[in-house]
Amino acid sequence: MTTNFPEPTRVPVNGVELEVFEAGREHAGNPVVLCHGWPEHAFSWRHQVPALAAAGYHVIVPNQRGYGNSSRPAEVTGYDIAHLSGDLVALLDHYGYDNATFIGHDWGAAVVWGLALLHPGRVSRVINLSLPYLERGERPWIESMAETLGGDFYFVHFNRQPGVAEAVFEENTSRFLRNLYRTEVPPATREPQPGNALIDLARMENPPGEPVMSDSELAVFVAAFASTGFTSSINWYRNLDRNWHLLAGVDPIVRQPTLMIYGDRDPVARSGRLTDFVPHATVVSLDCGHWIQQEKPAETNRAILTWLARQHAA
Structure with missing residues (x-):
């Protein structure tokens, strides 16, 4: 690692091993679990770890299953919400905690939402970045996306054309990640275009916007995906409809105190009905794109710590 990011340990959980980075052990009893998104790494929280x-x-x-030096099960179904949330429950068990505050970004936020629904007693507070609560709806998510957004939309493409996108990403790992981790992207370039936008991005010579991180920071991500490839992490997407079925019959209301942090220039759509499903949600918006905690680390830390302090004082 290129900073004083903690050294990892490998923790056996739920039939796999997770690579886990830990700080503040002297504060045992006051746990916060940080859950990264795609295509990320625990290192994406490097600015939040020392502040917390x-x-x-x-x-x-943790590097969640499929990432970094954590286990990468071969079966696609090994990455559904039951397994991913089960890993986090087992991680709490490993440290001897009944519950914790969970903070998620992007796909990590999706896992935290699912964890709060499937194991509500293990989640004391929710802080999610970028990805709001996703309503279950009447039809499976990929089926619905295919109809409304088309077969080239990357969620649908990952499911309907397995192996195609990851082959392109693996052929262009450094370029893909360099092109993806951008900020100050002009609004016009965020509009949907024909074709698979991520495949096009992986091949693009001159991407719009500015780098989110330094070359040495980016190298951590590049090295991780050069080692693992992308299939295991993309398998998370291939369980969306399975997750839809797994959540049938589950109480859809997230009852924990929740902080939702949006980026004003994030292409991920906000929820128009967040408090219908997350009644105790507080919303904060920051002037940034999708990579919120890396683009605006000081502002993100301030929002998280201020909200947590109010929760403790309540």
Whole structure:
């Protein structure tokens, strides 16, 4: 790692091993678990780990299954919400915690939402970045996306054409990640275009916007995906409809106190009905794109720590 990011340990959980980075162990009893998105890594929380530890939290940051040096099961169904949330429950068991505050970004936020629904007693507070609560609806998510957004939309493409996108990403790993982790992207370039936008991005010579991170920081992500490839992480997408079925009959209301952090220039759509499903949600917006905690680390830390302090004082 290129900073004083913690050294990892490997923790056996739920039939796999997770690579876990930990800080603030002296604050045992006050746990916060940070859950990264795609195509990310625990290192995406490098700006939040020291701030949370300094504020008195025991910070636990796994590379979730399929990422980094964590296990990569071969079966696609090994990446459904039951397995992903089960890993986090087992991680709490490993550290001896009944519950914790969970913070998620992007796909990590999706897992935290699912964890709060499937194991509500293990989640004391929710803080999610970028990805709002996703209503279950009457039809499976990929089926619905295919009809409304078309077969080239990357969620649908990952499911309907397995192996195609990851082959392109693996052939262009450094370029793909360099092109993806951008900020200050002009609004026009965020509009949907024909074809698979991520495949096009992986081949693009001159991407719009500015780099989110330094070359040395980006190298951590590039090295991780050069080692693992992309199939295991994309398998998370291939379980969306399975997750839809797994959540049938589950109480859809997230009852924990929740902080939702949006980026004003994030192409991910906001929820128009967040408080219908997350009645105790507080919403904060920051002037940034999708990579919120990396684009605006100080502002993200301030929002998280201020909200947590109010929760403790309540």
